Amino acid sequence: MADELLAMIEHDKATARSLQGTYLFDGTRARKNYALNKMCMSLTKPENRTAFVADEQAYCRKFGLDDETTKLVESRDWIGMVRSGGNIYYVFKLAAIDHISMQHVGAQQNAMTLEQFRAKLNSHKDLDNG
Numbered sequence: 001m002a003d004e005l006l007a008m009i010e011h012d013k014a015t016a017r018s019l020q021g022t023y024l025f026d027g028t029r030a031r032k033n034y035a036l037n038k039m040c041m042s043l044t045k046p047e048n049r050t051a052f053v054a055d056e057q058a059y060c061r062k063f064g065l066d067d068e069t070t071k072l073v074e075s076r077d078w079i080g081m082v083r084s085g086g087n088i089y090y091v092f093k094l095a096a097i098d099h100i101s102m103q104h105v106g107a108q109q110n111a112m113t114l115e116q117f118r119a120k121l122n123s124h125k126d127l128d129n130g
Contacts, residue, residue: 033085036073039063040090049097076100079109 030037039060042048052059060070072080076098081091088105095105107117 029085030087031085033069033081035064035066036069036081036084036086037090039065039073040086040093043093043097053097078105082109 039062042063043052048059056074057070060073065073069081069084071077072084073094076095078091078095081094082088092102092105095102103117103121104114107114110117110120112120
């Protein structure tokens with residue numbers, strides 16, 4: 001039973017990795033940029049958001065982000081943060097500071113304008129209704 005479950009998990013991972021633009025957030029990716037995820041999660045507290053806004057570079061250093069990751073944060077490169085090991089749910093806490101919606105992030109990740117991304121989302125509405 002355990003072997004079958006492990007085989008299913010590995011198959012699912014392989015399938016996800018084969019989908020272009022999919023960044024499987026597994027244990028390996030979680031460890032890859034733990035510092036970024038920890039920093040983003042800290043932004044749930046108002047005092048941390050204030051400190052971040054006051055000096056982004058210092059706040060990134062406090063969590064041990066390397067220069068490359070700090071640049072991703074400063075430029076709000078959402079897809080770059082995810083590619084580097086950021087969990088989209090944690091990274092989105094950073095987007096919330098800038099009052100950016102998940103649709104804005106999705107548009108950037110898909111190299112679309114916000115209007116194009118919204119149109120794409122709306123084109124799939126009828127699929128949910130069978």
